[in-house]
Amino acid sequence: MLRATDISQSFGDEDVFENLSIEVDAGEVLGVIGPSGVGKTTLLRALALSLEPDAGTVALGGTDTWAVEESDRLAMRRRVGMVFQEPSLFDASVGRNVEYGLRVRSPWTDRIAAALGLADTPDAVRESLDVVGLTEKTNQHADSLSGGEAQRVSFARALAYDPDVLLLDEPTSDLDPRNTAVIEEAIDEARNRGIGVVVATHDMHQAERVADRVAVLLDEGITEVGPTNVIFEDPSDERTRKFIAGELVY
Numbered sequence: 001m002l003r004a005t006d007i008s009q010s011f012g013d014e015d016v017f018e019n020l021s022i023e024v025d026a027g028e029v030l031g032v033i034g035p036s037g038v039g040k041t042t043l044l045r046a047l048a049l050s051l052e053p054d055a056g057t058v059a060l061g062g063t064d065t066w067a068v069e070e071s072d073r074l075a076m077r078r079r080v081g082m083v084f085q086e087p088s089l090f091d092a093s094v095g096r097n098v099e100y101g102l103r104v105r106s107p108w109t110d111r112i113a114a115a116l117g118l119a120d121t122p123d124a125v126r127e128s129l130d131v132v133g134l135t136e137k138t139n140q141h142a143d144s145l146s147g148g149e150a151q152r153v154s155f156a157r158a159l160a161y162d163p164d165v166l167l168l169d170e171p172t173s174d175l176d177p178r179n180t181a182v183i184e185e186a187i188d189e190a191r192n193r194g195i196g197v198v199v200a201t202h203d204m205h206q207a208e209r210v211a212d213r214v215a216v217l218l219d220e221g222i223t224e225v226g227p228t229n230v231i232f233e234d235p236s237d238e239r240t241r242k243f244i245a246g247e248l249v250y
Helices: 040-047 070-077 094-105 110-116 123-131 147-160 177-192 204-210 228-233 238-244
Strands: 002-011 014-024 029-033 055-060 080-083 165-169 196-201 213-218 221-227
Touching: 002 040, 014 029, 014 040, 014 055, 014 196, 014 221, 029 040, 029 177, 029 204, 040 165, 040 196, 080 147, 094 123, 094 147, 123 147, 123 177, 147 165, 147 177, 177 196, 177 204, 196 204, 204 228, 213 228, 213 238, 221 228, 221 238, 228 238
Parallel strands: 029 196, 029 213, 080 165, 165 196
Antiparallel strands: 002 014, 002 055, 213 221
């Protein structure tokens, strides 16, 4: 579905990662774990096609995204959704915030035309808000939400346009257990819909709960990728073992 091959990225004299390869398949949740500041967000930006790596390729559906025309790359970028650590909502109702994803991402259909006409709430909006448990707040103004509710709306907005791949950057780092549980249930729903999901997190327990496979990103790059139970119970790389055991200091 989405594959990065031998990508390298630096900013000035600082190398973030070098010759990094990673992929996520349809209907799979890939956890990317690593300490804060190691480059997880930069990796997600590259996978989201918003940052061209210094070297290597990022392919969506087998097509090198940086080898096509800008118009084609824009269409590919619209197939990838991203939810950031800090939610950013518009000065509008919850429903209008979720509709925004349909307006800018989806093909022109009667359903979207109705959304633009502000007639009825589109089915995709209702369904996405139902996934995150916020259908009763559809007409409520977004600025009245708690931080956890706002993050759930951000997730619903990304889910509404049915992306091929969904990238999550520390999606529950500041949330209470209830909101964290809702987001994790929504991740499972995305998987069930056949969406490839990448969850970047420093919370190893969360990666154990939600991920099918886990990639460990340290200063050296990705040290190991494998099934979640193998990574946490029997890693083959000593650096992975030390990181999971809390023996590496950053």
